[in-house]
Structure formats: structure tokens, C-alpha cells
Amino acid sequence: MESNGIIRIDDENFEFPIIEGTEQEKALDLRTLRAKTGFVAFDEGYGNTGSCESAITFINGEKGILRHRGYPIEQLAEHSNFVETAYLIINGELPTAASLNAFEGNVLRSGTLNANMISLFKGFNTSAHPMAMLSSIVNALGTYNAQYATNVRKIDLEHFDTAATLLMSKVRSIAALSYRMKVGLPLDIESDSSKFYTEDFLTMMFSKPEIEYEDTCGAAKALDLFFLLHADHEQNCSTSTVRMVASSGANLFASISAGISALWGPSHGGANMAVIEMLESIHASGDDGSRFIEAAKSGKAKLMGFGHRVYKNYDPRAKILGKSAIKVLEKIGVNDPLLDIASRLEKAALEDDYFVSRKLYPNVDFYSGIILKAIGIPVEFFTVMFAIGRIPGWMANWKEIAKNSKSRIHRPRQIYTGSNERNFVKLEKRG
Ligand code: ACO
Numbered sequence: 001m002e003s004n005g006i007i008r009i010d011d012e013n014f015e016f017p018i019i020e021g022t023e024q025e026k027a028l029d030l031r032t033l034r035a036k037t038g039f040v041a042f043d044e045g046y047g048n049t050g051s052c053e054s055a056i057t058f059i060n061g062e063k064g065i066l067r068h069r070g071y072p073i074e075q076l077a078e079h080s081n082f083v084e085t086a087y088l089i090i091n092g093e094l095p096t097a098a099s100l101n102a103f104e105g106n107v108l109r110s111g112t113l114n115a116n117m118i119s120l121f122k123g124f125n126t127s128a129h130p131m132a133m134l135s136s137i138v139n140a141l142g143t144y145n146a147q148y149a150t151n152v153r154k155i156d157l158e159h160f161d162t163a164a165t166l167l168m169s170k171v172r173s174i175a176a177l178s179y180r181m182k183v184g185l186p187l188d189i190e191s192d193s194s195k196f197y198t199e200d201f202l203t204m205m206f207s208k209p210e211i212e213y214e215d216t217c218g219a220a221k222a223l224d225l226f227f228l229l230h231a232d233h234e235q236n237c238s239t240s241t242v243r244m245v246a247s248s249g250a251n252l253f254a255s256i257s258a259g260i261s262a263l264w265g266p267s268h269g270g271a272n273m274a275v276i277e278m279l280e281s282i283h284a285s286g287d288d289g290s291r292f293i294e295a296a297k298s299g300k301a302k303l304m305g306f307g308h309r310v311y312k313n314y315d316p317r318a319k320i321l322g323k324s325a326i327k328v329l330e331k332i333g334v335n336d337p338l339l340d341i342a343s344r345l346e347k348a349a350l351e352d353d354y355f356v357s358r359k360l361y362p363n364v365d366f367y368s369g370i371i372l373k374a375i376g377i378p379v380e381f382f383t384v385m386f387a388i389g390r391i392p393g394w395m396a397n398w399k400e401i402a403k404n405s406k407s408r409i410h411r412p413r414q415i416y417t418g419s420n421e422r423n424f425v426k427l428e429k430r431g
Helices: 033-037 073-079 082-091 097-109 115-122 130-144 153-158 160-183 197-206 219-229 237-247 252-264 271-284 290-297 316-332 337-351 353-357 365-374 379-403
Strands: 004-009 012-020 026-028 057-060 065-068
Touching: 004 033, 012 033, 065 073, 065 082, 065 316, 073 219, 073 316, 082 097, 082 197, 082 219, 082 379, 097 160, 097 197, 115 130, 115 160, 130 160, 130 252, 130 379, 153 160, 153 379, 160 197, 160 252, 160 379, 197 219, 219 316, 219 365, 219 379, 237 252, 237 379, 252 379, 271 337, 271 365, 271 379, 290 337, 316 337, 316 365, 337 353, 337 365, 365 379
Parallel strands: none
Antiparallel strands: 004 012, 012 026, 057 065
8 A cells, every 4th residue: 555754844744655665664755855845855974865776685784684685694604605696696586506607607717807908007106005996997997898888878788797797807807916016926917717716816816926826724715705795785885886876877897986986985995904903003002902992982083893874783794704703813823913802892892881872883894804814915905805895786786777767867966055146356356
């Protein structure tokens, strides 16, 4: 049964339809608000705004639930892997053995970059941030595959499957090459399609001349889990950016390049770097964590890796990664003091009224940096790892926008707070 909600302004009532999602989330459909009332909805930060209908990921932040296409993240983490989960997120269904084989084969065979693209890496300073390189080169990748990046929706959609496998594969080579450029390793690497997705990536990144990278401590498996846990996360800042750019008709590569830039910020994907920097500075200062907690409570510091716009309960990915961090360090035989500091901070924060009353729990970034550090990923590349993991989610969201023939360009309104109309005074008369 269709139901309506009423907004009363002065003494007039305005009716708006109520729409309901498959998990009973309700929204007031305000698409006609301005036309009917002359008002716009003011929701800075979009905390109460449903910007789209989407069938990809469901989050219930109060209960700590995360599901992709209906499958709980805990089940995917236990039984699936990154490539299969990527297929699920992009296509909506778990693959059959044959379709997984075909998808995986296409991804694994598309890793090597066009030789001309290698010169792009040589144009960057060695101090260039890898997220800036990733964003630029993903956009450039579109120019090397211009037939899939036309900005003509129908054509870009027809080539989506090929473009998606290519992007998912080559993002690893881009990340590996930016690392190699920065540390002065040769850039003449090739992807090896006989290796599994994450293993091939680590080999491209860390192999030295004559010494092929060997995964002796389960690094590929741990990184695969990290990628899987980052594969999609509903309408977060970077995904909304991808959708915003896609809404203008921009191609997949350009839209994802914009998403990478949005992810770079420390309040979003950059938080995993910030967590390690925070833990290292606590360690260096000889603090057991208690002084830092006090600083966070007084607003002098922020407990990075804590808090989330949507989760007001434990981020389910943080639980899985916390356990994984312990296992990885055990396997490598490393006793990282940062893990102890993190556990102490977590325990202290979960018992402290400041954090409890604000519903601040560990998010996915709290333990992920410890895992990445243990497997040898430099801190500057942490957010790049997040971006590799998030590619499937961004692509699925791009496709959702592109396939929707009714989708309109995203164009919010504002409340203007500047000067009223003024008369221009010529420079010579301004004194
Ligand atoms: N440490 C200390 N206090 C915090 C923290 C924190 N990490 N996060 C929020 N608070 C406090 C705020 O100061 C505010 O307190 P107040 O009510 O006394 O003013 C209250 O909790 C509410 O916080 P908001 O900033 O309103 O929460 P918002 O939803 O806007 O921000 C965010 C969420 C950006 C994630 C924030 O919690 C944060 O900065 N956390 C640290 C950075 C981080 O870990 N980011 C990763 C997010 S997950 C991801 O992108 C994968």
C-alpha cells in the first residue's frame, strides 16, 4: 500500500510519497519538494539524504551489518576470495564455476600495461604521492583504451565488461609501478597470468632483478582478505564521487579516477595511514595509550580508525581484520608493539564513556594498517591498497548509474550566505 508523509510549512500541508527499500529502510521522496513548496532540503554532509536507489550493498550501521548483494560480509570473508566477491558485486549474482573461470582468466590476462604508459611513471617526481599517480594514471588508462571510454553511455556500457576486467587487473600494475619508480626498481615488469590475482600483484611490486618475490608468510592470502573487505561500502564519499561524476555521462575510467582522489583524504581512505602514524607516535613517546585517549577526549587529537558516519556499532570488517592481524603477525613471527598499543587503545576506548556515548567503535582502518605493514606495504601505499580493493564497488556503482535511463545529472542546491547584490567599482576608484 502506498503511503505518504506530510510536511507542514506555516499553515499549509504538503504530501510526499514514502518509499521503502527491501530491508524496510524508509525515506520521504522529496524530489518534488522545491516545485511544491519553494523550499530545498538542507542536509550538509548528506547524513540524512538518500542520494540514489541501489541494489549493491546493504549496511545497517546500528546493528553492524554489511551485506553485498544479500550475502553477509562474514560469509564472503570466510568462503570467498576477492576476485569472486568482485564478480558478485559487479554482476549481482555469485558466478557459476564456468563464469568465474572466464572472469578470472580475463582479469589475470589483462595485467600488463601498454609499453607507452611506462613513460608516464618516469614523468613523476619520486616524491609524488602514489594516490596522485594512481588517480592520474587510471584516467590516462582510459586514453589508452579510448574505445571503452567514449563518454557515450551506450558505447561505454556495451564495453563495460571488458573495461571492468581491464581496470581491475591493471590497477595492480599501476600500483606496483608507482612503487618501483619511487624506490628505483626497474619498470620493465610483466603480469604473470599463471599466478593468482594478489600473488601476481605482490610479485610485480616487490620482485628485484634476478630475485623473484616469494610469499613465505601468507601475505597474498592476507592481502586478498583485505581487498575483499574493502570491495564496496555503499554511498561513502568516494563511491558517491564516482556516482556524481558518472551522472554527467563521464566514462568509467574518469569516474573512478575521481573516486580515487576522494579516497585519498585522511577522513576516508587515508585513515589507514593515519592510524599507523598515530600508533607509531604513541609508541615513540613512551605512552601506553592512556595519554592519547585523554587527548582525543579533550579534542586535542583524534583517535584515528575510530568512529564512522554509518556504523554506530562495531564495523564488522574491523572484527575480521583484528583477528586476521593477530594471525598474520603470528605467521610472520613478528612481535609488533603497535598491535599491543592498538589492542590497549581499543579496550580503553570501549570502556570509556566519551567513546561509548558517541558510539565510536573501531572501523576497518583500525587494524588494516598493522596487516599491511606486516606484509611489507609501505605506509604511503596503504590507501592505494584500499583503492585496489574498492575498484569493484566503484565499477558496480558506475554501472548502476549508467544503466539507469532515468538517472539525472547530480546537481544539489545550496543555501547562499554571501553578499547581496552590489555595484562594481572600477579599480582606480577603489583607492
Ligand atoms: N576520535 C575522537 N572523537 C571523535 C572521533 C575520533 N576518531 N570521531 C568522532 N569523534 C567525536 C567528534 O568530535 C564528535 O564529538 P562532539 O559530539 O563532542 O562534537 C562526535 O564524536 C561525532 O563525530 P562527527 O565528527 O560528527 O562524526 P562524523 O560522522 O562526521 O565523522 C568520521 C565520521 C569522519 C569517520 C570521524 O569519526 C573520524 O574522523 N574518525 C577518524 C578518522 C577515520 O578513522 N576515518 C575512517 C572512516 S572509515 C573509512 O573511510 C573506511
